[in-house]
Amino acid sequence: MNLESKVIGKPVSRVDGRLKTTGTAQYSADQRPSEDRPMHAVLVKSGIPSGRITGFDLSAVQGMDGFVRFLSHLDGALIRSIKNPADGSFAAGEEYTPFESDRVDFVGQHIGLVVARALETAEAAAKAVVVKYEASTARIAFDSPDAEVRQPILYNTGEELQVSRGDVDAALAKATHTVQATYTTPIEHHNPIEPSATLAVWDGDHVTVYDATQGSVNDKNYVAFGMSLDPENVRVLNPFIGGGFGCKGFTWPHSLIAAAAARVLDAPVLLVLSRKDMYTSCGHRPYTEQEVTLAADTDGVLTATRHLTDSYRSPVGDHVEPCGLTTAMLYRCDNLEVAHNVRVLNRPSGTPLRSPGEAPGTFALESAMDELAEKLGMDPVELRRRNHTDIDQRNGRKWSSKHLLDCYDRGAERIGWARRRAPGTWREGKDLVGLGMATACYPGYRTPTQTRLTLDRDGTLHVAVAVQDIGTGLYTVLAQMVADRFRTSPDTVRVLIGDSDLPPGPLAGGSMTTASVAAAVDDACRVLSETLRARLVKIGKTLGNEPLVVDGGALRTGALSVPMTELIPTGSPAIAAEGGTNDIYGFAGGVETDKSFYSFGAIFAEVRIDRDYGIIRVPKMTGVFDVGRVINAKTARSQMLGGMTFGIGMALMEETFIDDKTGRFVNPSLGEYYVPVNADVHELDVEMLDIPDYDFNPFGARGLGEISNVGASAAIANAVYNATGIRVRHLPIRLDDLLEGLPR
Amino acid sequence: MREFALIRAETADAAIAALTAHPNARLIAGGTNLVDLMKEGVETPTHLIDINGLGGLDDVQARGNGGLMIGALASNSAVAWHSDVQVRFPMMSEAILAGATTQLRNMATMGGNLLQKNRCFYYANHAARCNKRAPGSGCDAMDGVNRMCAVLGTSDHCIAAHPSDVCVALRALDAVVHVTGVNGHRAIDFADFHKRPGDTPHVEFELAHDELILGIEVPGLPFAANSTYLKLRDRTSYAFALVSIAAALKLEGDTVDDVRLAVGSVGTVPWRSADAEDAMRGAPATAETFAKAADIFFEGAIPRAGNGFKIELAKRAIVRVMETLKERAI
């Protein structure tokens, strides 16, 4: 359909690139909307994992020059109780109301707020507040014997968490080849470079919130609910966000706290979370323990699959790390059991982080597949081919567009898979070399989105929708989509996003924004075209069926060319159109269709491991992805490079330690929580199959981003095994995991 | 951040006078370590005495005996890229360049590097028990996350590893620290400058409150031209060492004529073993000799649950570094 497009698929540079690289882009904490300098707020956080607050001693604080106010649950109902968001208008990271009670459920919980004229004073005051507690028994250790264990029924997408098909036990009893192992993944934090920040500015009963959020509409509804306001009286602005990776997805208490403080003080209040705050205020990926059992016949065909995930949640946040969801759909297998157990622990709340479920889940599943291939004496790619299916195993539907076999082929060729040797036998100098691979996949999601399009007198198209560019390139992609429909250049399109007053769009999460806006933009372009045609007719033009072209100062169709000044006479408003769709795909309650939507890919990794020291390097990673149509080759590739880099971090470095006695995170800083530096990232080789999926939306794009770190850690772990013969079943894999067993 | 007064000292005497006048004052040089610790509330000085205005302390002077005198205010970068350092003591240059980042090395001074605090996870964390930060409170690293901690020179009170890279080289090179204070100048052997924790882990340096470092003398050691520094860590850059080796080797035929060997991040101070070096001197320059020396080096090491791997890792690294130096010497 649009494969001949002049703009779709092209490597268009970011329209906001200059703003970002010159420091001109204004992030939430940079905003100074009024003459009044904002007051600075700093959180007081719980120092105990469980108990009650019995009082605050403010004697060291009250005399501080510039100290303004301390707020806590003792200040009455500052925030409406949101324990049970009856209207379902927002998704919150924690189902609790800040400053509502004296109860404390984890270390780092927000229990007070210091407001001062200067940030330095607020910081000093926050440290000087003495909190008195009455501690109660806390369950912190993962194996706390008396922790409540729950079996949640649904993930937040509506997907079932406890799945059973066929008879796993019977199939296992008959099986000739079985592997069973337990894999663990650590606590991980998002660590976006921009910390969460909220600036709340009231004007009478209306509040404007400059918030570092991945979802302005969701945030608006949350603030409206908590402040007992009509949503129309809340405006959330988030024109630029310095990364989120999930921790700015759902709403978190600090946004409400800042809004409440600004209301009480009748002054703008700025609350910027410190790096340390970021570790306990907006989620993390919980530690997981996953037991995977696979059985196959001699041909490698899976006869039984069992994936049991044990994880935890905080008492107030209901995130479940849904590790087994991928397992339920990926390979053909009639006998399958997927289960998720969640312990309730006095730890900070979890939340989605870069492919929640898929990333840790495929580490386990795809490592187990590698172990099975080894046991069968079969090539790991071949094993996956033999279990390939064109049917969604959960519901029997056909995949809308699946080219995973091509991904395996292309990836194997690009990495030089044929070079692979038996485990521990490939030596080059002091290095042990290995190759590994894994399957990647990620759901196709789409949610309701509305869009406003305007054509003005100088021929500029304006597209407006309440979505946000968290660094992914959405500004540019939107300009391209509109430009494509009016056969013009992306330069003639102005993109307005990052404002909850605009027509509503989705949260930036689940790799779904591009796919969602694609459908809405397409519809709005159709409506605008019809409006323009009607206008042309009205001013006496005769037109055929040729498409409309916005061409500088003129609107063209076929041989007809009408100057914009004639189309929109002086004094008349620009021509506007709204369009959109309420369709939901990929979530429960979505559109009834006979197809299932998923993106697929294959990740290959080469590792070189110093045979004395066990230091692991990744000289090359290849990812081949089938994500539907690629709208922008450049920003799409950047997403994949980022995701694969996350994969290196997840495989080899990232880990937050928790102290089981106190419930504190031990290394809450970028100096101590390692992510890859440039020197750790070598060749990242990305190929997109670029096959449109028009069943999913009119641009054929399924969306992308998260898929590129799904499977990445397993590919590296499998390569480590291939290089050394050592199977490491936990992440991250560090040199001390290999030292003893290295084949020197 | 708490308030503090800033005093700009133009002379060493003025700095000493200010230190004497204010018992809770700290000197500030590059500020790369001190300011971080002030933000964490670990350092809470009432006064900062800025010594960057002191003249004549920021250069590297070659000494006639093949040695160097390095000013306390010379930046880590300036020292690393100084040709005399690179030619005479490559291990020093390599050690500095293996540390931190370019920006930090440009700011950081040599005096500050010698006095940098440890990087134990529990030190800068107020909620944790730490005998260095809060004497007598206990040590959470003992049974906590101690993968980065020391196995040599530890006590029941502290197992924090010394984090500096260049100090490992300076220890191997028998550097001398020149300081001045109310009671005049002193020259302190590098071996005595950093203190093991013992019963007083909060006492870390052989330096009185009123003293400041003027310079670091590196005595001439011709065979240090054949020296190197190896740093092993969890990521390729911007990470403290798990284990590091500073070594120099001189051969006489196939025999070890002289050797220097210091190991970093395994001890509570930069670590050296006279016995290990003695075991190599006069012995054949073979892997067996190096391995034996490595074993001797770690005699008496006390691993904790998370850091035992450092011993094996360091032993392998010692052997490989010595083999490399042997090849270069031939």
Ligand SMILES: Cc1cc2nc3c(=O)[nH]c(=O)nc-3n(C[C@H](O)[C@H](O)[C@H](O)COP(=O)(O)OP(=O)(O)OC[C@H]3O[C@@H](n4cnc5c(N)ncnc54)[C@H](O)[C@@H]3O)c2cc1C
């Ligand atoms: C993120 C990060 C990573 C790092 N990585 C490494 C690494 O990999 N390897 C490594 O070796 N180091 C590393 N460092 C530490 C770095 O080397 C030190 O911070 C630096 O050398 C300190 O020098 P400075 O001049 O900034 O000292 P300052 O911070 O100014 O001072 C440090 C201390 O020394 C005292 N002081 C300074 N000068 C004098 C003097 N002349 N006389 C007496 N007292 C003095 C101060 O009072 C203070 O107590 C890292 C630091 C950071 C922040």
